[in-house]
Amino acid sequence: MGAIHVAGLAKSYGAVDAVDGMEFTVERGELYGFLGPNGAGKTTTIRVLTGQIEPDSGTVSVLETDPTAEPIETRRRVGILPEQESPPSFLTPREYLEFVGEVRDLDADRVAERTDSWAERLGFESKLDTLHTDLSRGQQQKVMIAQAFLHEPDVVFIDEPLANLDPLVQEQVKRFLVSYAAGDNAVFVSTHNIDVAEEICTRVGIVADGRLVTEESVADGEGGESLLEVFLDRVEGADARDTPTLEQLDA
Numbered sequence: 001m002g003a004i005h006v007a008g009l010a011k012s013y014g015a016v017d018a019v020d021g022m023e024f025t026v027e028r029g030e031l032y033g034f035l036g037p038n039g040a041g042k043t044t045t046i047r048v049l050t051g052q053i054e055p056d057s058g059t060v061s062v063l064e065t066d067p068t069a070e071p072i073e074t075r076r077r078v079g080i081l082p083e084q085e086s087p088p089s090f091l092t093p094r095e096y097l098e099f100v101g102e103v104r105d106l107d108a109d110r111v112a113e114r115t116d117s118w119a120e121r122l123g124f125e126s127k128l129d130t131l132h133t134d135l136s137r138g139q140q141q142k143v144m145i146a147q148a149f150l151h152e153p154d155v156v157f158i159d160e161p162l163a164n165l166d167p168l169v170q171e172q173v174k175r176f177l178v179s180y181a182a183g184d185n186a187v188f189v190s191t192h193n194i195d196v197a198e199e200i201c202t203r204v205g206i207v208a209d210g211r212l213v214t215e216e217s218v219a220d221g222e223g224g225e226s227l228l229e230v231f232l233d234r235v236e237g238a239d240a241r242d243t244p245t246l247e248q249l250d251a
């Protein structure tokens with residue numbers, strides 16, 4: 001069945017068909033890139049897969065749980081780094097990770113140990129007891145990465161993992177994601193960064209108008225069309241409908 005399985009998924013918001021006939025499967029050991037233009041339905045799909053919203057129709061499973069019927073069980077098993085989410089302004093990284101550890105049923109010693117190792121890995125040791133409100137965007141993103149992996153989940157959903165990170169930390173996080181997936185976990189990354197997807201993902205799914213339009217294996221490093229070319233080719237039809245031409249703008 002795969003670590004993540006989606007079949008015939010549909011979700012509308014009023015008259016907007018955000019997701020319409022989405023299908024894909026992600027196996028353990030894969031670092032799967034989810035690419036698509038703005039409004040293609042990526043976040044909506046992730047929200048269904050993590051039990052945050054109910055679909056209108058279709059079947060989804062994550063680690064053999066049904067996120068629609070048992071959202072708490074699904075969320076217990078996965079890690080989630082949502083789009084543009086910040087840690088609570090009124091807590092420090094240490095307090096926040098303690099809180100996440102409790103929710104994740106980890107004992108306090110393990111949380112303390114993992115907090116220290118994540119802080120060291122991503123370089124926020126000196127900020128562990130500083131309120132998030134006094135941390136930079138990049139430092140807050142590091143804490144959000146740590147919370148997603150704190151309980152060493154078998155499946156992790158990440159939206160734009162490298163947002164606000166400096167180039168050095170970006171390299172560390174990329175290497176970490178590759179090794180984490182290789183350890184028999186499924187890492188699902190939604191991103192607009194096609195170069196990064198091409199560099200680190202084992203496979204990518206390209207989404208347009210609420211459905212998967214193509215899947216590509218990218219880890220083999222073989223020549224041929226670049227991922228950017230594939231992306232532009234597959235989403236062009238959707239863009240052409242929505243985006244006015246220069247002549248139309250001039251008129």
Ligand SMILES: Nc1ncnc2c1ncn2[C@@H]1O[C@H](COP(=O)(O)OP(=O)(O)OP(=O)(O)O)[C@@H](O)[C@H]1O
Nearest residue numbers: 013016017018036037038039040041042043044045
């Ligand atoms: N809560 C909501 N209420 C109404 N419409 C919504 C809601 N959430 C998303 N939509 C609409 O659903 C469509 C898909 O949105 P979604 O956020 O899933 O796209 P996305 O691929 O994640 O886009 P982006 O790359 O810009 O983050 C868009 O047209 C969006 O405006």
